[in-house]
Every structure is written in C-alpha cells, then in structure tokens.
Amino acid sequence: MDLSLNVNGRPEQFSAPPNELLVERLRDGLGLTGTKVGCDTGQCGTCVVRLDGRSVKSCLVLTAAAAGARVTTIEGVTTRGGELTGLQEALREEHGTQCGFCTPGMVMALGELVDNTADREAPTEPEIREWLTGNLCRCTGYHSVVRGVQRACSAARAGEPAAEAAAAPGQEV
Amino acid sequence: MTAVTGESALQGNGVLGQPLDIREDPQLLRGEATYVADIDLPDTAHMAILGSPVAHARIVSIETKAAQELPGVLKVATAADFTDVMPLPCIWIPGGVESHFPPHPYGLPGARPVLTGDRVRHVGDPIAVVVAETPRQAAAALAAIAVEYEPLPVVTRADEALAEGAPQLHEAVPGNLNAYWTCGDKDRTDAAIAEAEVTVELDLVNQRTINSPIEPRGAVGDFDATTGEYTLYASTQGPHNHRFLLAALVLGIPFNKLRVIAPTVGGSFGTKGYLYPDMALVLLLSKALGRPVKWVDTRTGLMNSTVQGRDHRQHVTLAGTRDGRITAVRATSHANLGAYPSTIGPGVATALMGRSISGMYDIDAAFCEVYAAFTNTVPLGAQRGSGRAEAAFLMERLVDRYAFEIGMDPAAVRRKNLVPKEKFPYDNGLGWTYDSGDYQLNFDKAIELSGYADMPARKAQARARGKRLGVGIASYVAICGVGPSTRMSKEGMLGGTWESANIRVHPTGEVTVTVGSASTGQSHATVFAQVAADELGIDPAQVQVLEGDTQKAPYGQGTYGSRSYSMAAPAVALTARKLKAKLVKAGAVFLGVPEDKVVYAGGGVHEEGNEENAKTFAELAMAMWYGWGLPPEIEPALDETTHFDPPDFNYPFGTHVAVVEIDELTGETEVVAYTAVDDAGNIGNPKIVHGQIEGSIVHGLGQALMEAAEYDEDGLLISSDLSHYALPRAADVPFFALDKTTTPSPHNPLGAKGAGEIATVPPAAAVVNAVVDALSDLGVRHIDMPLTPEKVWRRLRGEAQ
Ligand code: FES
Ligand code: FES
Numbered sequence: 001m002d003l004s005l006n007v008n009g010r011p012e013q014f015s016a017p018p019n020e021l022l023v024e025r026l027r028d029g030l031g032l033t034g035t036k037v038g039c040d041t042g043q044c045g046t047c048v049v050r051l052d053g054r055s056v057k058s059c060l061v062l063t064a065a066a067a068g069a070r071v072t073t074i075e076g077v078t079t080r081g082g083e084l085t086g087l088q089e090a091l092r093e094e095h096g097t098q099c100g101f102c103t104p105g106m107v108m109a110l111g112e113l114v115d116n117t118a119d120r121e122a123p124t125e126p127e128i129r130e131w132l133t134g135n136l137c138r139c140t141g142y143h144s145v146v147r148g149v150q151r152a153c154s155a156a157r158a159g160e161p162a163a164e165a166a167a168a169p170g171q172e173v
Numbered sequence: 174m175t176a177v178t179g180e181s182a183l184q185g186n187g188v189l190g191q192p193l194d195i196r197e198d199p200q201l202l203r204g205e206a207t208y209v210a211d212i213d214l215p216d217t218a219h220m221a222i223l224g225s226p227v228a229h230a231r232i233v234s235i236e237t238k239a240a241q242e243l244p245g246v247l248k249v250a251t252a253a254d255f256t257d258v259m260p261l262p263c264i265w266i267p268g269g270v271e272s273h274f275p276p277h278p279y280g281l282p283g284a285r286p287v288l289t290g291d292r293v294r295h296v297g298d299p300i301a302v303v304v305a306e307t308p309r310q311a312a313a314a315l316a317a318i319a320v321e322y323e324p325l326p327v328v329t330r331a332d333e334a335l336a337e338g339a340p341q342l343h344e345a346v347p348g349n350l351n352a353y354w355t356c357g358d359k360d361r362t363d364a365a366i367a368e369a370e371v372t373v374e375l376d377l378v379n380q381r382t383i384n385s386p387i388e389p390r391g392a393v394g395d396f397d398a399t400t401g402e403y404t405l406y407a408s409t410q411g412p413h414n415h416r417f418l419l420a421a422l423v424l425g426i427p428f429n430k431l432r433v434i435a436p437t438v439g440g441s442f443g444t445k446g447y448l449y450p451d452m453a454l455v456l457l458l459s460k461a462l463g464r465p466v467k468w469v470d471t472r473t474g475l476m477n478s479t480v481q482g483r484d485h486r487q488h489v490t491l492a493g494t495r496d497g498r499i500t501a502v503r504a505t506s507h508a509n510l511g512a513y514p515s516t517i518g519p520g521v522a523t524a525l526m527g528r529s530i531s532g533m534y535d536i537d538a539a540f541c542e543v544y545a546a547f548t549n550t551v552p553l554g555a556q557r558g559s560g561r562a563e564a565a566f567l568m569e570r571l572v573d574r575y576a577f578e579i580g581m582d583p584a585a586v587r588r589k590n591l592v593p594k595e596k597f598p599y600d601n602g603l604g605w606t607y608d609s610g611d612y613q614l615n616f617d618k619a620i621e622l623s624g625y626a627d628m629p630a631r632k633a634q635a636r637a638r639g640k641r642l643g644v645g646i647a648s649y650v651a652i653c654g655v656g657p658s659t660r661m662s663k664e665g666m667l668g669g670t671w672e673s674a675n676i677r678v679h680p681t682g683e684v685t686v687t688v689g690s691a692s693t694g695q696s697h698a699t700v701f702a703q704v705a706a707d708e709l710g711i712d713p714a715q716v717q718v719l720e721g722d723t724q725k726a727p728y729g730q731g732t733y734g735s736r737s738y739s740m741a742a743p744a745v746a747l748t749a750r751k752l753k754a755k756l757v758k759a760g761a762v763f764l765g766v767p768e769d770k771v772v773y774a775g776g777g778v779h780e781e782g783n784e785e786n787a788k789t790f791a792e793l794a795m796a797m798w799y800g801w802g803l804p805p806e807i808e809p810a811l812d813e814t815t816h817f818d819p820p821d822f823n824y825p826f827g828t829h830v831a832v833v834e835i836d837e838l839t840g841e842t843e844v845v846a847y848t849a850v851d852d853a854g855n856i857g858n859p860k861i862v863h864g865q866i867e868g869s870i871v872h873g874l875g876q877a878l879m880e881a882a883e884y885d886e887d888g889l890l891i892s893s894d895l896s897h898y899a900l901p902r903a904a905d906v907p908f909f910a911l912d913k914t915t916t917p918s919p920h921n922p923l924g925a926k927g928a929g930e931i932a933t934v935p936p937a938a939a940v941v942n943a944v945v946d947a948l949s950d951l952g953v954r955h956i957d958m959p960l961t962p963e964k965v966w967r968r969l970r971g972e973a974q
Contacts, residue, residue, distance in 0.1 A: 028308075033211035034204025036439075038387045039472035043895035046387060074204030081205075088202040092194060095860045098868065099694025100201025101388040101439025107202060125908075132903035136895070138387050138440050139694050141871030142903040144864055 003067045007032070008076030016063045023047045023058040026073055034074035034104045038136070045135030048105040049073045055109040057134070074104035077111065087114045090152035091145065098139035106135045106145060114152045122153040186775070189707035189923075192860040195696045206437035209391035209408045210469045217393070218247055220455060220468040221311035223301040223318055224477055225293035228329070228549040228888020229340065230322035232291055232300065240303060240317035245310035247462055249318065251301045252290030255457065260286045261448050262422045265520030267354055267665040274345055274514070279422055285513040285552075287423070287450040287457075293322070294342055294512035295549050296890055297477030299450050304458050304466055327888040331507035331546040332486050342512060342547040349547045351510055354523040357540035357603045365501035365538040369492030373574045378957045379563045381484035381509065381882040382875075383892070384556045385900055386693075388439020389470040390479060394455030398463060403456045404432045408439065410446040410693050411731025416723045417668070418448045418516070424456065431456075435721035441693035442872070442930070443555030444479045446733045447516040476893045480518065481882050482556025484509040485526065485543075485563050491571040495579055497586045501538040504530050504567055508545045511552035517666075518553045519545055524664050525560025525652070528604040532568040533612050533648045533826060534590040539602050549888040555733065557872050558651070558933030565649040569938035573645070573945065574954065583646055583942070584620055591616060591648075605652055607824045608918050608926075615852050615914040616648060616828045622910055623830035623848035631832070640834040642845075643947025647829050647935035653927020654739040654823040654920065655730075671818035672736070673727040674744035676705060676752060678811035680798035682791030684709070684716045686748075689729015690741035691721040695865070695929055697737060700857040704742045704923070708749030711776040711790055727814055735825070735927025738857055743921040744817035750922075751813040756793055759807050763788050763796060823918035825926035827851035829870070831939035835947050840966025842944055844874060847936075848910040854918045854926035863911065866932040870909060873936025875901045879959045899959075 004013045007030060016025060026032045026049065035058060038046035042060040049058045050072040077085060084092060087110060097103040113123060113131050123131065128149045132142060200206050237249040260283030263274075274282035289298050301318050305311035326340035333339055334349040342349055366372055393406040403426065409415050412433040420431040438445060451468050459466040470478070485506045492501040508522035527541035572590075576583040591612040592599050599607040624631075628644045635642035655661060658669040675687045686705045690697065698718040706713035720726050729741060753773050760778030761768040770781045776790035788796070793811075800809025832846040849870060856862050879899035883891045892898035917924025937958060944960055945953055953968050968974075 027210075031213075033207075033213075036204075036208070036388070037210065037469075038389065038439075039895045041472065041894045041896045044387060044472070078203050080203070082203075084199060084202060088199070091202055092198045095195050095198065095696075095864050097198055097201045098696070098864055099386070099388065099438065099440040100197070100206055101208065101386075103201050104204035107204070126904070129904040136387055136900055136902065137868075138385060138442065138872065138900065139868045140864055141868040141901075141906065143867040143906075143908060146903065146908075 001064055003063060005066060006070045008072055018064055020063045021059055022061040022063050022066050025063040026058060032073045032075050036101055036104060038101065043136065045109060046102055046105040048108040048135065050108055050112065055112045074107060077107065086155050087111055087152040090155065091148035094144040094148040094151060096140060096145040096148035102135060102137040106137070109135055110149055114149065114156050117153045118156045122157055186707055186710045188713050189703050189857055190855065191858065193699060193703060193713065193858055195860060196699045197696050208388055208437050208439055209393060209406055212393050212406050212436060212467070214393065214395060214465040217465045217467045218304045218306060218462060219308040219311045220302055220304045220458060220466050221308070221315050222299050222451060222468070223315045224297035224299055224474065226296065227293060227322055227324060228296050229325040229327045230293050231325060232293065233321040233323050235301060236319040237301065239319070240314040243310065243314045243317055245306035246303060246314045247306065248304045248458065249301060249314065250458065252286060252288040255287050258287050258453060258457065259423050259425060260284060261450065262418065263514040263516060263519065264667040265517035265665055267352065267520050267523045277422065282514065284515070287453045295551050296888060297551060298512065302454055302458065304462060327549045327886070329548050329550050329884040329888050330486070331509035331544065331548060334546040334548045335507065335544055342549065346547060350544060351514060351547055352519055352523060352545040353542065354527065354545065355540070355542045356527045358538060359540045362501045362503050362538040362540035366490055366492040366503060369500055370495045371575065371579055372490060372492045373571065373578050374488065374490045375570055375574055375955055377487045377489060377567055377570060379483045379485040379487065379566055380958055382482050382556060382880045383476055383882050383898055384442045384444045384479070384482055386440030386442055386444060389472055389475045390445060390449065391469040392451050392455045393465060393467045394459040395465040396456065396460040402430050402432065404434065405452060405456055406434045406436055407452055408445050409433065409435045410438070410441045410691060410733055412691050412721055412723050413689050413728050414446070414730050415448060415452065419452060423453050432724045435691045438693040442557035443482065443559055443733060445693060446731060447480050447554050449478065473894045476898065477551060477890055480515045480554025481511065481551050482554065482559055483563055483876070484553055487567055489567045489571055491575050493575055497579060497581045497589050499534055499536050499575070499590045502531055502536055502568065502571065504541045506541070506543045508543050509548050509550060509553060510545050511550045512547060513552050515552040515554045517555065520665060521555050521559045522553060526563045529561050529564035529650065529652060530568055531601050531603060532565055533592060533650050535592040535596065541603065550884055551890070557869060557930040561649065561651040562873065562934045562937060565647060565934045566938045569647040569935065569942060570955065573942045577949065584625060587646060587648055588616060605824070606821060607650060608821065608920055609916045610824065610826055610852070611914060611916050612826060615826065615850055618912060618914060619828035619830055619848055619850035622850060622912055625830060635834055639837050641837060641947040643833050643835065643943040645831045645939045645942025645946055647938035647942060648827070649934040650824050650826040651927065651931045651934050652822050653735040653825055653931065654819060655734040655736050656822050657820060658818050660821060670730050671816050672729040672740035672744050673814060673816040674741060674748050675727045675814040676745065676748045678752065678794045680795050682715065682794040684711065685719060686716060686745055687719045687726045688741045688745065689727050690737045691731050693732055695732060695737060696858070696861045700738065700861055701742060701745050703857055704745045705749050708746050709752065709776055710774060735929040735931060739823050739918065739921055739925040739927055740817060742857060742925060743923050744815045746922050747817060748813045748815040751815065752811055755807070755811065759793070759797060759803065760788065762803060762807070819920045821920050823854065823920050823926040825851065825853045825928065825931045827931065827935065829935040829939045831936065831943045833940060833943040833947060835944065835965060837969060840962040840969055842878060842960050842965055844940065845907060846910070847907065849932055850912045850914060851932055852914040852916050853928035853931060854916060855924040856928065857925070862928045865929045866911060867909060869930055869932035870936050871901050871906050873933045874906060874940060877937040877940035877958055877960060879961065881959050
C-alpha cells in the first residue's frame with residue numbers, strides 16, 4: 001500500500017505491507033531507532049510515540065491506520081546532541097533513567113502529561129503514577145521518574161519550556 | 174594480586190561521594206544510545222530460533238525443506254549442522270558437587286548443545302534456526318519447519334523430580350539430582366534443635382520468577398573472512414567473560430580471533446551474564462553465510478529461554494530460648510535448576526543461597542542442605558539479589574515465626590541476636606566471613622525512621638477504615654564483591670574473578686579510563702570518572718571512561734553480584750595511585766628536588782614549602798609524553814594498569830520495614846510505607862546508588878506481590894508474556910523512606926561494598942512478614958508468594974493455604 005505520514009515534521013511517502021506495525025515502519029523503515037520494542041503484547045510502553053499529539057503504543061498501531069497522521073518520535077523531541085527539553089532536563093536532574101531502554105517511551109508518554117499542565121493544576125503524585133502505568137521500568141522503580149515529572153510540571157507551570165518545546169526546527173508541534 | 178592498603182580514597186579532591194549528574198543520561202533521554210536491536214551493519218541477515226513448543230519429548234524427525242524454499246530464506250540449520258561445535262559449558266560447580274555430564278573437551282561439564290537434536294527438555298529449548306533477508310521472513314519460516322515429537326512425561330518441580338519414578342531428564346544424571354550440597358555443621362545444629370526450649374518450622378515456596386529486563390536479549394555476529402576474526406555484539410553483562418567462554422570453550426577458535434562488544438544494554442539483573450545458544454549461532458551462521466547475522470529476541474522468547482530465578486522449596490527450622498535468643502537454624506532446600514545447568518546456575522542455587530541463611534544474626538549452630546534437581550523448565554540462573562534474597566526470605570520469615578511463638582516483639586528478637594560490632598570479622602559458620610558492620614546502628618536507624626513505635630495506633634486507625642495494617646521487618650547481609658579468585662575457586666568457580674582497569678593520560682592532560690567491567694545501566698562512565706578524578710585530583714570532566722569492548726578494554730569479568738564499584742572501581746583507584754607515584758618520581762626530576770620534597774596535590778606536583786616551583790597536571794602529562802630528560806628508571810608516558818583481586822568478599826547489609834494495608838473486602842495488599850536503611854560502605858555517587866536501591870526494592874516487592882513463573886502440568890510456561898506475568902508498575906508503589914549507614918569494607922582501597930542489587934534482598938520477606946502480621950489474629954502463620962488478592966482474600970475467609 002502506498003502511504004504517507006508526517007514524521008517529526010517531515011513528510012514521508014512509502015509503500016508498506018498492510019500488516020506492518022507503525023513501530024516497524026519507524027525503526028526498520030525510517031531508521032528511527034529511538035523508539036524501542038520491549039514486548040509483544042502492548043504492555044511495556046517502550047514503543048510510545050505521539051500520534052497527532054496523543055501518546056500511543058506504536059506496536060499496537062498499524063502503519064496503515066496511522067496514514068496521514070502526524071507522528072512525533074523521540075528523535076523529534078530534541079535535535080541530536082541538542083538541548084534537552086524541560087521534561088528531559090528534570091528527568092536528568094532526578095536521574096530518572098538508568099539503563100535507558102524504557103526512557104524514550106516514557107519521555108513520549110509523559111510529554112503529553114507535562115505539556116498539558118501549563119494551564120491547569122499540576123498532576124498529583126497518584127495521577128502521575130496512574131499516567132505511567134502503561135510504561136514499565138525495571139531499573140528505577142519509577143521513583144526518580146515520578147520526581148522528575150513533578151519537577152517538570154512545576155517548571156512548566158512556571159512558564160518554562162516543557163516537553164516538546166525544544167523540537168527540531170521546522171517541526172510542527 | 175594487588176596489595177590492599179585500606180587507605181581511603183576519600184582523601185582526594187572530594188568529587189568521590191558526590192551526587193554528580195549522570196553523564197550517560199542525556200544520551201539515554203534523547204533515545205540516542207545504541208542497543209543491540211539498533212545495530213544495523215550493511216548486508217545484515219536476520220536469524221530466528223525455533224524453540225520447542227513442548228516441555229519434554231523425543232524428536233522423531235525434523236523436516237526443514239519447506240522452510241528452506243520460502244521467500245528470503247537463506248539458511249535453515251539444525252543440530253546436525255553444528256556437530257563440531259562444543260556444548261555450552263557450566264562454569265560454577267560448587268565444591269562437593271559432582272558434575273554428571275559428559276565432560277566438555279576442556280574438562281568442564283557440557284551443559285547443553287547450541288541446538289538440541291534428539292530430545293527437548295523445556296518449552297523454548299532451541300531446535301532449529303532460520304536466517305532470512307528480513308526478520309519477518311525468518312519468523313514466518315519457523316512455522317514451516319515440521320518437527321515430529323514423541324512426548325515424554327513432564328516434571329516441573331524439584332521435589333517431584335527427585336521422587337521415585339519421576340520422569341528422567343538426563344541419562345547421565347540418575348534421579349535428576351545434579352547436586353547434594355551442604356554447608357555448616359549438621360550434628361551441632363541437629364543437637365541444638367533437639368535440645369532447644371523452643372523450635373519453629375516453616376515450609377516455604379520461594380517461587381520461580383522471571384527477571385524481565387525491559388530490553389530483550391539480542392546478538393549480532395559478524396565474521397570477517399579476510400582476517401578470520403569474529404565480532405559479536407551482544408546484550409551482555411560481561412563481554413570479556415563471554416569472549417572467553419565462546420572462543421575457548423564453544424567455538425574452539427583462538428582467543429584473539431573473537432571480539433565481543435556490549436553496546437548499551439537495557440538492564441540485565443543477572444540474566445545477561447549467561448552464555449546462550451544464540452551467541453554462538455549468530456557467529457557460526459555469519460561465517461557460513463558470509464554476512465552479518467542478527468537476532469533479537471521477543472518478550473515471549475525471553476521468557477521461554479533466558480534464565481529464570483529463585484525457585485526453592487524449603488523446610489526450615491529455627492531453635493531458640495524462651496527469652497528470644499536464637500540458638501540454631503537449619504534449612505533443607507529443593508532447588509529447581511531447570512532443564513540444563515546454566516552457566517553459573519548450580520552455584521546460585523547452592524553456595525550463594527546456603528551460606529547466607531543466618532543473615533545478620535550471631536547464631537551458634539547453622540546448617541543448610543540443598544538438593545539441586547533438573548526439571549522440564551527453563552534453566553535457572555541469577556536474578557537481582559540471587560541466592561541472598563532466598564536466604565533472607567527464609568531466615569526473616571523464621572525470625573517472625575519465632576517471635577510470634579514466644580510472644581516477643583519481632584524487632585526486639587532481631588535486636589537481641591544481631592552480630593555485635595566487636596565480633597567483626599565474623600565467621601558465620603556457613604562459609605562466609607563478614608568483613609565489617611555495625612548492625613545495631615543500622616537496625617535502630619531503620620526502626621526509628623519507620624515509626625515502628627506508632628504501629629499499634631496506625632493499626633487501629635486502619636481498622637476503622639476497613640483495612641488491616643501489618644508491619645514487617647527484614648534484615649539482611651548480602652555477599653558481594655565477587656570476588657577473590659582463589660576463594661571463588663574453592664567455591665567451584667572455574668575462572669579468575671578479578672577485575673582490571675587501565676588509565677592512560679593523554680599529552681594534553683585528558684585522561685581515559687578503561688575497565689573490564691561493563692554497565693547494564695549502572696552509570697559506570699560517571700562513577701569511574703569520579704574515582705579517577707578524585708584520586709588524581711583533577712576535574713571529572715577531563716576523564717573519559719571506556720568499557721564494553723574486548724578489543725579496547727583490559728580483562729574483567731563484568732557486572733554481576735553488585736561487584737563493579739567494589740571490584741573495578743578499586744582497580745581504577747589503585748591505577749591512579751600508580752600514576753601519582755610515577756609523577757612524584759618524575760616530578761623530582763622536573764622540579765629539581767629530592768623525591769621526598771615532592772608534593773602531589775590538585776593534580777600537579779610542587780616542591781614542599783615552595784608552591785612556585787610546580788608543574789600542573791597538563792604540564793606533567795605533556796612532559797611525560799615527550800619523555801625528554803627522564804632518567805632510565807622512569808619510562809616515558811603515563812599509562813598504567815591494575816588487576817584487582819581482593820582478599821575476600823564484602824558484605825553490605827541493611828534493614829527494611831514494610832507497612833501494608835489489606836483491604837478486607839478485596840484481599841488487595843497495598844504497600845503504604847516502606848523504609849530502607851542500607852549499608853554499602855563508602856559510596857561513589859549517591860545518585861546512582863539511591864536509584865538502584867529504589868529500583869531494587871520495587872523488584873523485591875514484585876516477587877512478594879505479583880510475580881510468578883507459572884508452569885502447567887504439561888510444563889507449558891503460562892506466564893510467558895507481560896500480559897500473563899505481572900511486573901510492578903508505577904501505581905503499585907509509594908515513595909520510600911531511605912537512609913543509609915556507612916561501614917567501609919577493609920577489603921578494597923575505596924572501602925566500598927556492593928550496592929546495585931542489595932536492596933532486592935529483603936523486600937519479599939518484609940512484605941510477607943507484614944501481611945502475616947496483618948492476618949495473624951485469623952490464625953495465619955505463613956502465606957506463600959505472590960500475595961495475590963485472591964490468595965489473601967481466601968485467607969481472610971479462613972481458607973487454608
Ligand atoms: S513494545 Fe509496544 S508496548 Fe511493548
Ligand atoms: S531505566 Fe532500565 S528499564 Fe527503565
């Protein structure tokens with residue numbers, strides 16, 4: 001099937017088998033290996049990307065079903081070696097990543113939460129934990145991640161750039 | 174062996190011990206790190222492995238022709254294609270354990286072939302491989318391989334495998350008994366138990382769990398026909414160790430023809446230190462096809478093939494006085510080794526567990542016996558806290574059972590029996606000699622921090638809300654810093670377990686540290702830089718750390734058993750000291766003063782009492798690189814290596830307190846507070862250790878509350894993916910209250926003790942103790958893990974275990 005996607009602000013055109021998963025397109029087709037595959041069952045959240053702004057597990061989405069959508073992967077969040085976003089910076093300060101395998105998926109999932117806090121009440125600890133239940137981490141036990149999100153949310157509310165603010169130039173956020 | 178001075182490195186420039194930001198983090202946060210699955214060598218072919226769908230069967234025939242003809246398929250191979258490949262060895266055969274396996278050509282037991290040809294022994298046992306142009310084509314072709322099985326009877330429990338008439342797994346191992354292993358003094362222990370005022374007994378199941386690093390394993394093999402050299406990229410905890418095992422013991426190729434590279438590794442917790450068939454297969458098939466061959470496991474594949482942990486069934490006894498003095502402990506354990514001895518599985522199931530059972534207590538008589546048996550399950554291996562967690566569980570359950578029996582507070586019983594400070598080094602009578610500790614201080618701190626004294630009031634408040642509150646304590650000592658090579662050899666380990674480091678100072682004053690160890694998420698680049706910078710008195714930003722590539726790094730065993738900071742970091746510190754000593758010698762020449770007038774400070778040297786006559790680190794680096802004017806006894810350049818082999822292990826310890834609330838209606842157990850006070854000696858970077866402690870506790874809580882590898886009676890692993898195997902999620906845990914005590918180890922120059930996994934050791938015991946406490950008025954004296962709501966709900970209704 002001939003399909004098109006907007007990935008990290010760039011239009012992509014390709015032909016894909018109808019049963020291809022979005023994560024396969026991103027990793028194998030487009031070489032965007034920041035998105036990880038940790039399970040076969042949609043349980044771990046290492047493959048989370050943003051689809052039209054909402055976080056989704058890209059191992060549960062057919063490429064064909066995402067056709068025409070705007071996809072943001074971890075590569076679309078910062079430029080290579082570039083400045084970290086507010087969320088990433090907060091996670092760095094709290095050491096919210098150890099082996100890092102769960103991290104890109106977490107950054108993508110949590111980005112949505114942090115993005116939305118600028119104009120509403122900061123999420124409570126249980127809310128953050130609830131939001132995180134789609135993402136497994138075996139290293140950190142989540143504490144540093146939760147602290148990182150709390151830190152990022154207070155920064156976001158104070159008007160500092162949050163999750164996707166440092167996105168690649170030309171990217172539509 | 175390197176002499177240990179006992180001198181503390183904390184006399185350096187103060188960067189050691191500081192919570193410096195983790196230099197690995199930005200790359201990880203941007204998703205830029207390369208894991209095995211991300212490696213994309215030109216012209217790569219993709220491998221898939223056919224694992225057995227049945228737990229025990231004779232293979233009657235394998236038909237591969239249809240698979241071979243499918244689009245994109247390059248090769249289908251079975252055991253018949255690898256007859257000249259040696260079996261994967263088992264290298265930890267604990268003392269007194271006989272290997273019944275046909276010896277490996279190097280005298281080791283041949284644990285398992287790279288592919289099995291005649292008989293499968295567990296679900297997932299690898300039978301055939303396909304290499305194809307794409308991963309999908311390779312996976313699709315597996316379905317076209319026709320295997321005819323003649324089913325054999327199945328056994329999945331160690332105790333049942335040892336019973337008369339049980340299905341037999343290996344002809345060479347009659348009765349499925351791989352090992353009967355003991356430690357301690359049986360007669361003395363039996364006598365103490367026979368004479369005791371009080372004895373308590375428990376039957377415990379330490380259920381099998383699956384480690385589940387979030388990154389599944391993977392391997393890429395690349396054979397270079399021109400040089401005859403092999404390169405293996407693998408998600409490994411020990412690239413050097415895997416190189417040794419694969420080159421010398423499996424492939425039979427010269428050591429220097431194999432290079433092993435560990436890229437970024439997405440967690441391991443023990444499981445990625447093992448030798449798996451896929452590692453050999455990608456190399457052999459790359460050679461056969463003349464192309465790089467890549468294999469990436471699935472989650473289900475991981476669960477059916479990567480070593481699993483724990484799995485003991487135990488009968489344990491504790492004896493004591495009416496007033497709370499423990500006089501003896503005895504354990505009989507049936508350990509389930511799975512279908513084959515994994516690389517070091519037998520050692521984990523015996524020595525690592527058995528010698529640890531007396532925990533923090535000063536007990537006169539102790540004895541442990543382990544029957545390690547083969548069953549039709551995935552091979553057993555290490556898992557975060559391995560052996561020590563099983564030991565702590567049995568001891569800490571027993572202490573609570575005993576306290577209940579004599580009507581004494583569990584905290585008071587523990588306090589009364591802690592090894593007193595003045596008794597260190599302390600011989601625990603089971604084979605370990607604890608290096609150092611102040612258990613009272615640690616224990617009191619944990620009890621205090623947990624608000625233990627307020628628990629009766631909190632219990633009453635919880636009852637008013639329809640909840641039952643319970644509190645559980647668990648203390649532990651964890652053997653770490655594996656290890657002293659000679660000591661490990663007595664334990665049956667085949668191979669040196671020392672660690673090494675090289676420091677090279679570049680002409681411009683920047684420093685490269687290379688270590689044999691390899692990180693699987695422990696932020697080595699940050700903390701080893703701190704060690705070198707601290708010793709040399711320079712800025713850590715000047716220090717680069719390399720590891721994980723056997724072609725670049727000096728030898729070392731890798732990261733396991735919480736050993737990197739207490740094994741590799743001391744090697745870094747000692748190397749830096751060699752450099753300093755050389756710079757003092759050379760400084761005498763450069764400054765024109767006698768050696769004893771040279772002061773090394775702030776990275777440079779100066780004349781004692783005359784700071785004007787000085788050379789900075791950068792000046793020294795350049796001068797040493799030129800080498801001009803050096804006397805013959807001083808070699809030019811600054812490049813030193815140390816091989817560190819400590820005199821003995823180190824023994825971190827700690828006390829954890831769990832508070833749980835059980836919902837009367839649903840049986841749900843919620844951990845509402847958790848306090849941990851751990852002692853890992855001197856710490857290099859508290860940010861790293863803090864994170865590891867938090868993660869470790871959650872791992873331990875997972876075993877207590879939800880994790881279990883469940884096999885049905887046909888040996889099928891039911892919990893073979895993450896929708897059937899529960900891992901703790903963020904909403905399952907509260908924030909923890911953490912603190913530490915610091916008792917330096919005398920066995921390494923940093924005073925370090927293991928840290929990474931130690932906090933996985935006590936949580937299961939703490940939580941089960943808390944739940945039993947909450948249910949004790951219902952007559953509940955023990956409850957097996959995992960404490961699922963259903964199980965607890967049934968006990969609330971008075972149903973038996
Ligand atoms: S890979 Fe998508 S949820 Fe695990
Ligand atoms: S950091 Fe390793 S799994 Fe989350």
